[in-house]
Amino acid sequence: xxxxxxxxxxxxxxxxxxxxxxxxxxxxxxxxxxxxxxxxxxxxxxxxxxxxxxxxxxxxxxxxxxxxxxxxxxxxxxxxxxxxxxxxxxxxxxxxxxxxxxxxxxxxxxxxxxxxxxxxxxxxxxxxxxxxxxxxxxxxxxxxxxxxxxxxxxxxxxxxxxxxxxxxxxxxxxxxxxxxxxxxxxxxxxxxxxxxxxxxxxxxxxxxxxxxxxxxxxxxxxxxxxxxxxxxxxx
Amino acid sequence: xxxxxxxxxxxxxxxxxxxxxxxxxxxxxxxxxxxxxxxxxxxxxxxxxxxxxxxxxxxxxxxxxxxxxxxxxxxxxxxxxxxxxxxxxxxxxxxxxxxxxxxxxxxxxxxxxxxxxxxxxxxxxxxxxxxxxxxxxxxxxxxxxxxxxxxxxxxxxxxxxxxxxxxxxxxxxxxxxxxxxxxxxxxxxxxxxxxxxxxxxxxxxxxxxxxxxxxxxxxxxxxxxxxxxxxxxxx
Numbered sequence: 001x002x003x004x005x006x007x008x009x010x011x012x013x014x015x016x017x018x019x020x021x022x023x024x025x026x027x028x029x030x031x032x033x034x035x036x037x038x039x040x041x042x043x044x045x046x047x048x049x050x051x052x053x054x055x056x057x058x059x060x061x062x063x064x065x066x067x068x069x070x071x072x073x074x075x076x077x078x079x080x081x082x083x084x085x086x087x088x089x090x091x092x093x094x095x096x097x098x099x100x101x102x103x104x105x106x107x108x109x110x111x112x113x114x115x116x117x118x119x120x121x122x123x124x125x126x127x128x129x130x131x132x133x134x135x136x137x138x139x140x141x142x143x144x145x146x147x148x149x150x151x152x153x154x155x156x157x158x159x160x161x162x163x164x165x166x167x168x169x170x171x172x173x174x175x176x177x178x179x180x181x182x183x184x185x186x187x188x189x190x191x192x193x194x195x196x197x198x199x200x201x202x203x204x205x206x207x208x209x210x211x212x213x214x215x216x217x218x219x220x221x222x223x224x225x226x227x228x229x230x231x232x233x234x235x
Numbered sequence: 236x237x238x239x240x241x242x243x244x245x246x247x248x249x250x251x252x253x254x255x256x257x258x259x260x261x262x263x264x265x266x267x268x269x270x271x272x273x274x275x276x277x278x279x280x281x282x283x284x285x286x287x288x289x290x291x292x293x294x295x296x297x298x299x300x301x302x303x304x305x306x307x308x309x310x311x312x313x314x315x316x317x318x319x320x321x322x323x324x325x326x327x328x329x330x331x332x333x334x335x336x337x338x339x340x341x342x343x344x345x346x347x348x349x350x351x352x353x354x355x356x357x358x359x360x361x362x363x364x365x366x367x368x369x370x371x372x373x374x375x376x377x378x379x380x381x382x383x384x385x386x387x388x389x390x391x392x393x394x395x396x397x398x399x400x401x402x403x404x405x406x407x408x409x410x411x412x413x414x415x416x417x418x419x420x421x422x423x424x425x426x427x428x429x430x431x432x433x434x435x436x437x438x439x440x441x442x443x444x445x446x447x448x449x450x451x452x453x454x455x456x457x458x459x460x461x462x463x464x465x466x467x468x469x470x
Contacts, residue, residue, distance in 0.1 A: 049322040112322040143293015145274040148249035184249040225247045230446040
């Protein structure tokens with residue numbers, strides 16, 4: 001069996017890639033944010049609550065969250081995932097909606113829609129996590145009531161080592177990759193996807209590392225929001 | 236135990252504000268077991284034992300008695316529907332639109348036509364978000380000409396200032412008429428376009444820098460600064 005001794009980009013096994021986040025990058029949107037995770041760069045914009053069309057999809061009890069995830073045509077290496085609308089992006093729209101639903105309080109706006117557009121400008125694995133992190137910031141910026149923040153990270157196993165925040169290069173090795181989204185306070189899991197084979201012990205260890213990693217992501221999200229909204233109010 | 240974050244500090248969704256039973260959750264907060272948690276980006280305001288989070292972003296929430304600026308979007312046979320920058324349209328009923336006698340089947344567009352701007356007062360809001368407006372009352376009318384700009388609804392009190400101090404600075408310095416709707420729509424009218432441009436720049440500057448200190452001085456400088464330049468050029 002091959003042993004993975006040193007990560008290709010020189011990181012420790014539990015070390016995240018360099019991250020960056022900024023809130024309010026699109027002035028005309030109700031809320032927007034950028035989240036950069038290594039070479040993966042997501043920009044999210046929130047519009048709404050606004051009129052829901054088509055009308056038959058309206059929910060008279062609460063607002064409907066609609067997520068549009070899109071990899072831009074020039075993003076990625078073009079090998080595995082073809083950018084643009086696809087079965088894959090449809091799946092990600094769905095899992096992202098499900099990732100936010102437990103924390104969003106949408107009952108104040110029946111019959112409306114909250115639209116979240118996430119564009120991936122550059123991709124290097126972990127895009128749905130970057131998209132979720134950007135969307136969480138954009139939703140907070142848009143002033144949608146959220147019970148908790150959502151932070152996401154991918155943790156996986158490359159050959160025999162558990163690695164946090166895999167790059168595309170690592171993903172393409174013999175790897176299991178698990179994107180995980182967690183709530184900020186209670187650490188409840190709102191997204192977890194996996195393909196590959198993993199032992200029970202490995203999964204437990206991955207969940208433990210994912211909690212630590214999402215807390216690091218949360219720190220950055222908090223910093224980005226504070227950067228826009230400042231520390232103290234005078235009035 | 237007790238309050239974890241001092242009053243007037245900015246908090247983010249999911250942030251724990253207080254522990255224990257000494258405080259009660261009020262606006263934009265909720266209790267989870269021992270903790271009181273924020274659901275919005277905003278600053279803490281205590282009223283007695285209640286913890287409120289005054290939001291710094293988010294949509295305008297209509298309240299009865301608010302003066303708003305709206306745009307006529309629809310005309311039916313007895314009402315106008317008006318966009319007030321909310322997820323739902325407001326209704327302007329015939330009896331609150333004019334004191335004139337209107338013949339049955341008359342053309343209502345002679346009173347308010349599509350895209351007309353009005354300054355109106357909200358007379359009722361119900362749980363299903365049906366809102367009624369009136370334009371009968373002091374200062375309420377159709378707006379002719381002028382320019383409409385949109386600011387963040389939560390910054391409206393800052394733009395108006397204490398007893399209208401901030402907005403009078405802008406009005407007097409630019410010689411314009413300005414109406415600030417509670418919904419964050421601002422109408423500016425004046426004799427020449429440069430004044431209107433200057434006033435709208437000043438208002439957008441207040442919107443952008445609302446949380447910084449010494450803003451009134453900077454606005455005065457911004458408005459006065461260029462005036463002096465013009466005088467110097469003339470000399």
